[in-house]
Amino acid sequence: MKYIVPCLLCLLLVSNCGQSDFAQRKAIDPANIDASVSPGDDFYQFANGTWLKKNPVPDDYSRYGSFEELREKNLKDLRTVMENAAKNENPVKGSNIQKIGDFYSSGMNTGKIEQNSLTPIKPYLDRIEAINSLNDIQNMIALLHKMNITPLFDFFAEQDFKNSEMNIGWFYQGGLGLPDRDYYTDTSPQSDEIRKEYKTHLQRMFQLLGDSEELAKANAETVMKIETRLAKSSMTLVEQRNPKLIYNPMSLQDFQRMAVQYNWVGYLNQMGVNPYGILNIAQPKFFKEISVMVRQIPVNDWKTYLRWNLVNETAAYLSADFENANFDFYGKFLSGTLELQPRWKRVLNTTSQSLGEAVGQIYVEKYFPSEAKNRALDLVYNLQHAYAERIKNLDWMSDVTKEKALEKLDAFRVKIGYPEKWLDYSDLIINRDSYVNNILNANAFEVQRTLKKINKPVDITEWYMSPQTVNAYYNPGVNEIVFPAAILQPPFFNFKADDPVNYGAIGAVIGHEMTHGFDDQGRQYDKNGNLNDWWTKADEEKFNERTKLVIEQADNYTVLDTFKINGKLTLGENIADLGGLTIAYAALQIAMQENPAKPEIDGFTPEQRFYLSWAQVWRTNIRRENQLLRLKTDVHSPAKYRTNGPVSNFPEFHKAFNVSEGQKLYRNIDEIAKIW
Numbered sequence: 001m002k003y004i005v006p007c008l009l010c011l012l013l014v015s016n017c018g019q020s021d022f023a024q025r026k027a028i029d030p031a032n033i034d035a036s037v038s039p040g041d042d043f044y045q046f047a048n049g050t051w052l053k054k055n056p057v058p059d060d061y062s063r064y065g066s067f068e069e070l071r072e073k074n075l076k077d078l079r080t081v082m083e084n085a086a087k088n089e090n091p092v093k094g095s096n097i098q099k100i101g102d103f104y105s106s107g108m109n110t111g112k113i114e115q116n117s118l119t120p121i122k123p124y125l126d127r128i129e130a131i132n133s134l135n136d137i138q139n140m141i142a143l144l145h146k147m148n149i150t151p152l153f154d155f156f157a158e159q160d161f162k163n164s165e166m167n168i169g170w171f172y173q174g175g176l177g178l179p180d181r182d183y184y185t186d187t188s189p190q191s192d193e194i195r196k197e198y199k200t201h202l203q204r205m206f207q208l209l210g211d212s213e214e215l216a217k218a219n220a221e222t223v224m225k226i227e228t229r230l231a232k233s234s235m236t237l238v239e240q241r242n243p244k245l246i247y248n249p250m251s252l253q254d255f256q257r258m259a260v261q262y263n264w265v266g267y268l269n270q271m272g273v274n275p276y277g278i279l280n281i282a283q284p285k286f287f288k289e290i291s292v293m294v295r296q297i298p299v300n301d302w303k304t305y306l307r308w309n310l311v312n313e314t315a316a317y318l319s320a321d322f323e324n325a326n327f328d329f330y331g332k333f334l335s336g337t338l339e340l341q342p343r344w345k346r347v348l349n350t351t352s353q354s355l356g357e358a359v360g361q362i363y364v365e366k367y368f369p370s371e372a373k374n375r376a377l378d379l380v381y382n383l384q385h386a387y388a389e390r391i392k393n394l395d396w397m398s399d400v401t402k403e404k405a406l407e408k409l410d411a412f413r414v415k416i417g418y419p420e421k422w423l424d425y426s427d428l429i430i431n432r433d434s435y436v437n438n439i440l441n442a443n444a445f446e447v448q449r450t451l452k453k454i455n456k457p458v459d460i461t462e463w464y465m466s467p468q469t470v471n472a473y474y475n476p477g478v479n480e481i482v483f484p485a486a487i488l489q490p491p492f493f494n495f496k497a498d499d500p501v502n503y504g505a506i507g508a509v510i511g512h513e514m515t516h517g518f519d520d521q522g523r524q525y526d527k528n529g530n531l532n533d534w535w536t537k538a539d540e541e542k543f544n545e546r547t548k549l550v551i552e553q554a555d556n557y558t559v560l561d562t563f564k565i566n567g568k569l570t571l572g573e574n575i576a577d578l579g580g581l582t583i584a585y586a587a588l589q590i591a592m593q594e595n596p597a598k599p600e601i602d603g604f605t606p607e608q609r610f611y612l613s614w615a616q617v618w619r620t621n622i623r624r625e626n627q628l629l630r631l632k633t634d635v636h637s638p639a640k641y642r643t644n645g646p647v648s649n650f651p652e653f654h655k656a657f658n659v660s661e662g663q664k665l666y667r668n669i670d671e672i673a674k675i676w
């Protein structure tokens with residue numbers, strides 16, 4: 001876990017499919033448009049309607065759009081890399097190629113996986129079975145945490161919010177099998193049904209572990225009871241967006257006094273972390289509750305809960321009976337996906353996640369042209385320049401706050417493509433014996449690497465996404481914006497397209513990341529990444545007044561039946577979309593003064609191409625189940641509203657498409673949300 005803002009899409013449930021050849025395509029293809037819809041009523045549908053009709057969600061997806069198309073292209077690229085590595089009979093032992101080849105091969109060897117069945121995790125199941133004291137329970141929790149299996153809570157290295165040059169140990173709420181605490185507390189019929197289905201799933205998994213039907217049913221109740229208690233003392237997602245609420249630094253002694261019945265000293269010792277540094281307890285109430293729970297809940301119930309955690313986090317990599325049961329609940333029921341992805345894609349994605357930078361290194365050598373980096377840097381510079389002009393001209397901000405904002409903008413660190421130094425995987429052992437053990441080894445390697453950072457200075461060269469990730473992020477603690485190689489491709493970034501198209505896509509994405517430094521969360525950090533108020537009281541009030549309108553606008557969008565967007569949950573992303581598009585448009589105007597764009601391509605003006613390009617990035621078909629899941633858990637608004645929401649606030653958009661009063665995307669000047 002890392003406190004960054006992963007910007008474009010929440011990667012909760014990644015999936016892929018479909019085929020495409022981006023290079024052959026028109027940057028903006030009129031064939032994708034649905035001319036029966038007026039752009040002033042539903043710009044998203046106008047821009048993408050025909051594409052949406054022609055590209056229904058494939059069976060092995062829960063949603064399908066531009067991101068998935070691009071991920072699909074990356075999968076094809078990476079498949080060659082993986083298959084060649086797997087075929088290599090004499091790789092240098094311990095080399096990255098050997099590890100990639102063995103990892104991928106172990107995942108593709110279904111004969112062995114079926115034959116092994118539960119054997120690879122049997123030693124851990126046996127250890128849980130042998131537990132007979134509270135002390136044993138706590139030791140087992142630490143042992144599982146070392147493999148990134150996380151019952152009860154999470155522990156990781158993260159910057160000290162008020163001393164951004166140092167990493168400290170963070171304790172964070174966790175331990176739930178459903179996607180969020182609200183799933184346990186919400187009283188709607190829909191949530192009732194999900195809990196009922198979840199209990200059936202728990203029972204099925206316990207039966208697969210060998211429990212009788214009756215025992216499995218009882219065990220499901222036990223897990224549900226423990227998780228419900230954890231959920232009730234957990235912060236909501238909206239609360240967690242407030243950095244001040246989750247920053248509660250204290251010494252180990254104070255933590256131990258606060259949550260007295262859990263042995264935190266023992267825990268840190270087992271994790272190999274020096275116990276003398278400052279710790280951050282993100283949710284004190286949650287950890288107090290854990291401390292009470294460990295005494296109140298019988299050891300046998302904890303054993304049941306630990307068995308569930310172990311099997312839940314390994315099921316996707318075990319034999320088909322476990323994998324299918326896991327998919328039936330999380331993939332089918334919760335997300336609406338109809339079938340599992342082809343095996344090679346699943347294994348490829350897992351390999352790519354477990355060996356992120358080893359795979360990334362080969363990926364950029366083969367597929368990332370160096371000119372992409374330079375052109376992206378030029379764009380960033382132009383956006384930064386346009387942003388500075390906007391800040392200087394803001395009519396609502398005082399000169400003192402403007403000066404600080406400009407300093408922060410100037411201090412942005414920019415990372416493009418791939419890290420300047422690669423992670424060293426020498427200490428990680430990967431072989432062809434067991435897929436799930438390879439995953440657990442890679443997890444353990446990553447946990448060790450992370451925990452070593454605690455009480456040490458922050459390494460500002462580190463990346464928190466691999467180069468092959470189609471996404472981008474803003475990291476408030478370092479005040480940096482980061483764009484992995486994989487997103488610098490069409491439809492985001494297109495060498496062959498003209499400026500309006502690129503500014504409407506990657507330009508707006510860069511502007512989006514920059515705006516995270518000035519959204520309701522990011523604005524609380526200074527240019528050095530410290531949580532430190534640099535706003536005057538009056539400016540803060542004016543900012544909050546403006547964000548209220550953004551919240552209201554989002555709250556008013558009904559997405560499905562009666563289900564609406566949560567304006568507070570999505571506030572940061574909505575501010576970033578609004579700001580990103582504003583800045584990109586301003587930067588485009590500057591760029592076009594030097595390099596005038598063609599007045600018309602396929603009948604579209606430069607301004608129209610800019611907005612169409614933005615809409616194209618968001619074209620997405622999504623299944624109902626996934627949409628409902630995301631309305632509860634995703635900090636991003638649904639794709640349609642990421643398109644229509646921001647553009648409805650731009651008089652420039654209204655002008656470009658002749659949007660007039662009475663149309664749905666028209667707003668009077670006093671209804672327009674404008675922050676940056």
Ligand SMILES: [Zn+2]
Nearest residue numbers: 006007008576
């Ligand atoms: Zn974002």
